[in-house]
Amino acid sequence: MSWTDERIQTLKTMWxxxxxxxxxxxxxxxxxxxxxxxxxxxxxxxxxxSPVKSHSEAxxxxxxxxxxxxxxxxxxxxxxxxxxxxxxxxxxxxPAPPAPEPAPVxxxxxxDDEEEEEVAAAPAPARxxxxxLRSVGPGGFLRQAPGEQQPxxxxxPPRRLVPAKPSAEIAGKTGLLDLNxxxxxxxxxxxxxxxxxxxxxxxxxxxPYCVDHCGHAYQAQLPRRDRRPPPPLPFGGPxxx
DNA sequence: CCCTGATTCGC
DNA sequence: GCGAATCAGG
Numbered sequence: 001m002s003w004t005d006e007r008i009q010t011l012k013t014m015w016x017x018x019x020x021x022x023x024x025x026x027x028x029x030x031x032x033x034x035x036x037x038x039x040x041x042x043x044x045x046x047x048x049x050s051p052v053k054s055h056s057e058a059x060x061x062x063x064x065x066x067x068x069x070x071x072x073x074x075x076x077x078x079x080x081x082x083x084x085x086x087x088x089x090x091x092x093x094x095p096a097p098p099a100p101e102p103a104p105v106x107x108x109x110x111x112d113d114e115e116e117e118e119v120a121a122a123p124a125p126a127r128x129x130x131x132x133l134r135s136v137g138p139g140g141f142l143r144q145a146p147g148e149q150q151p152x153x154x155x156x157p158p159r160r161l162v163p164a165k166p167s168a169e170i171a172g173k174t175g176l177l178d179l180n181x182x183x184x185x186x187x188x189x190x191x192x193x194x195x196x197x198x199x200x201x202x203x204x205x206x207x208p209y210c211v212d213h214c215g216h217a218y219q220a221q222l223p224r225r226d227r228r229p230p231p232p233l234p235f236g237g238p239x240x241x
Numbered sequence: 242c243c244c245t246g247a248t249t250c251g252c
Numbered sequence: 253g254c255g256a257a258t259c260a261g262g
Contacts, residue, residue, distance in 0.1 A: 003254085021246065035255050037246060042253070050246040050261080 001030040003039060011036060015045050174200030184210035 001007075007028055014024045021036045028036070040046070174183065174197050184199035185208045201210035 020244090022244085032255070033246090034257080038248095038255055039253090041247075046247090048246070 008039070008043065011039060012043065012045060015040050015048075018048075173197035181208075184208070184213055186210065186213035 003011075010028060011024055014027065015021075015036075019027075021033045021040070025031050025033045025036045031039075182203055184201040184203050186199040187197075199210055199213055201212070203209060204211040
């Protein structure tokens with residue numbers, strides 16, 4: 001097997017979607033994890049949290065780091081921030097987000113003591129996806145009204161996922177390979193299921209989703225006191241279609 | 242041990 | 253260009 005355009009496209013998409021090299025290799029088949037990594041680098045893809053940064057860093061570090069100040073903003077008193085909700089994968093098998101990373105959400109600088117509980121829901125899958133669901137601060141995420149579509153939450157993979165090969169895609173629907181930066185990546189269904197696909201509409205420029213789904217993905221952050229702590233949450237997590 | 246990605250280097 | 257071997261962090 002060689003790197004055909006299709007395979008490269010799959011690699012790109014999955015890599016950018018946060019899939020691990022192993023997952024990608026498995027999905028592609030007939031390539032090793034190393035091959036995937038090697039290819040990814042040759043393609044210029046990169047920038048991904050790596051366990052290994054730099055090995056034996058020479059002897060003397062005569063570079064005390066310049067004065068860079070990438071300091072994030074400190075939130076305003078009554079902020080109306082954006083809350084990225086669904087970050088699910090663009091992948092044939094496990095979940096992972098296209099990760100457009102909508103600006104780090106500034107959490108109130110005040111006393112954010114108390115409950116630091118991430119409402120990640122669902123008994124963590126064997127392999128935690130990428131940035132799954134970024135609730136903002138304590139109680140920072142909003143629940144949707146009943147009847148409204150739930151944001152697709154990373155489903156717990158059944159077992160060892162069968163890496164649904166790219167070839168096993170649904171006809172007529174927007175599959176993994178159809179994704180690009182111009183079409184809505186909002187997932188419909190769940191990865192691993194036979195009819196899993198993506199919205200496919202034209203994106204809201206600057207966002208990974210169409211206007212409609214941006215409405216689901218990004219919601220105004222209410223002032224703290226107006227937020228309701230979300231205790232319910234059915235066992236196993238929501239699973240809506 | 243397992244996993245991860247990065248890098249090297251012979252092919 | 254490719255990818256196994258190796259490295260190194262979690």
